[in-house]
Amino acid sequence: MASAKAEFPEGVADHGAFQRKFWAAQRIAWIVFGLILVGCLFGAFGRGGYLSRSVTDTENGLVDFPAITRWNAPDDLEVTFAPSQSDRVFFVDARFFDTFSVEGVDPPQKATMVRDGLTGYVFASDPIKPTRITFRLQTQMPGLRTASFGAEGSVAEHKIFVFP
Amino acid sequence: MDAVVRGLAIYFVLLIIIRLSGRRTLAQMTPFDLVIVLVISETTQQAMLGDDFSITNAVLLILTLFTTDIALSYVKRWWTKAGHIIDGVPTVLVTDGRYDEVAMRGCRLDKEDVMEAARAQEGIERAADIKFAILEVSGNISIVPKKES
Numbered sequence: 660m661a662s663a664k665a666e667f668p669e670g671v672a673d674h675g676a677f678q679r680k681f682w683a684a685q686r687i688a689w690i691v692f693g694l695i696l697v698g699c700l701f702g703a704f705g706r707g708g709y710l711s712r713s714v715t716d717t718e719n720g721l722v723d724f725p726a727i728t729r730w731n732a733p734d735d736l737e738v739t740f741a742p743s744q745s746d747r748v749f750f751v752d753a754r755f756f757d758t759f760s761v762e763g764v765d766p767p768q769k770a771t772m773v774r775d776g777l778t779g780y781v782f783a784s785d786p787i788k789p790t791r792i793t794f795r796l797q798t799q800m801p802g803l804r805t806a807s808f809g810a811e812g813s814v815a816e817h818k819i820f821v822f823p
Numbered sequence: 824m825d826a827v828v829r830g831l832a833i834y835f836v837l838l839i840i841i842r843l844s845g846r847r848t849l850a851q852m853t854p855f856d857l858v859i860v861l862v863i864s865e866t867t868q869q870a871m872l873g874d875d876f877s878i879t880n881a882v883l884l885i886l887t888l889f890t891t892d893i894a895l896s897y898v899k900r901w902w903t904k905a906g907h908i909i910d911g912v913p914t915v916l917v918t919d920g921r922y923d924e925v926a927m928r929g930c931r932l933d934k935e936d937v938m939e940a941a942r943a944q945e946g947i948e949r950a951a952d953i954k955f956a957i958l959e960v961s962g963n964i965s966i967v968p969k970k971e972s
Contacts, residue, residue, distance in 0.1 A: 667915065668967060671957055674912040681911075682929035688843035731873060823832075 705729045705822055717813035720747065724808070729822045730801040733762070736794040740810060743784040748811040749792065750777040755806035756799075758819055763795040777807070777814065825873065826880050830887030833871050837863070838909070845931055910960050917956035920949075920969070930958050940964035 667673065695704075702708020705728040713726035723737040736759075740747040746769065753776070768780040784790055801823040807816045871884055899906035914926050916937055927934070937956045941947035945968045955967040 668955060668957070671913045671915065671955075674907065674914075677907060677912065678914060678926070678929060681908075685843050685845055692843075 702727065705820075706732060706734065713817070715809065715813070715815065715817070717810065719813045720749075720810035722809055724817065725796075725819060726817075727820045727822070728798055730798050732798055734759075734796050734798065736796055736808075738792045738794070738810065740782065740784055740790045740792070742787055742789060744786050745784065747782050747784045747790065748772070748779040749782070750774070750779045750808060750811060750814045752777050752807040752814075754804070755808050758799055758804040758806050758821065759796040760799055761794055762797050765793045765795065779811070825875070826883035827887050829871050829873060830884045831891060833867050834888060834891050837867065842909070842911070913960060914958040915955060916958055916964065917950060917953045920951040920953055922950065926958075932958065932964075937964060941966045
């Protein structure tokens with residue numbers, strides 16, 4: 660009686676069980692690839708998208724900052740000060756500079772000051788319309804970082820995740 | 824330290840993604856596949872080098888990649904299963920003229936791909952004349968013709 664299955668050439672073995680498992684793992688991986696891309700579109704990996712930004716809105720101003728970002732990548736923090744007769748100050752603590760380097764500020768601050776261990780950026784204010792300031796940032800360290808920042812009177816601690 | 828960590832991270836991430844993307848990606852190098860390879864090399868370069876373009880960094884990175892490759896080759900020799908996972912295994916696509924549909928689907932190959940290899944290598948015109956068609960670890964399809972009796 661002839662063998663039901665031909666003998667494989669030398670060096671070729673029947674790895675059917677292993678291959679079936681591997682192909683199943685591949686298909687699962689493709690779904691994971693897709694989920695990662697969808698997550699990226701939603702901002703789960705930083706640099707744009709709903710999840711990547713966080714906004715704190717107080718009577719002193721609105722701060723839109725990156726909640727999720729990437730290491731060695733540029734990002735920005737936007738502060739919108741409410742109309743005011745006097746100058747406005749945006750404070751950051753030392754941990755902020757461990758997480759980000761400030762590459763630039765648009766429009767530039769009038770002055771910088773230090774108070775209670777916080778560095779303050781002083782900006783001229785518009786008495787009629789809100790003033791928007793953009794901090795051009797570059798991330799310094801990966802991981803979950805904590806930093807305190809905010810407009811004068813509403814400095815709060817925030818968590819920022821920096822992907823490696 | 825930075826260079827070694829970056830090199831290792833990119834090496835293993837690329838290895839995992841390429842393995843999980845399926846062998847077909849490497850088997851048929853279409854013009855579009857070439858574009859993918861070029862884009863991957865361009866994007867990984869920046870991630871590996873970071874903002875350090877010194878010769879020292881480049882040398883450290885090259886050493887990292889070569890040393891990892893050598894180390895993996897030993898791992899594959901000592902532990903066969905690791906070799907199967909890292910490089911894959913030969914897949915028998917046709918036995919005695921019959922297609923293994925599960926294997927064909929698993930490898931994302933069409934009968935036309937097998938017959939193309941059969942024509943190119945052995946001048947075979949019909950699948951019935953193929954004893955074995957094997958998708959090798961290298962990504963090539965090798966054809967063993969039936970012996971004429």
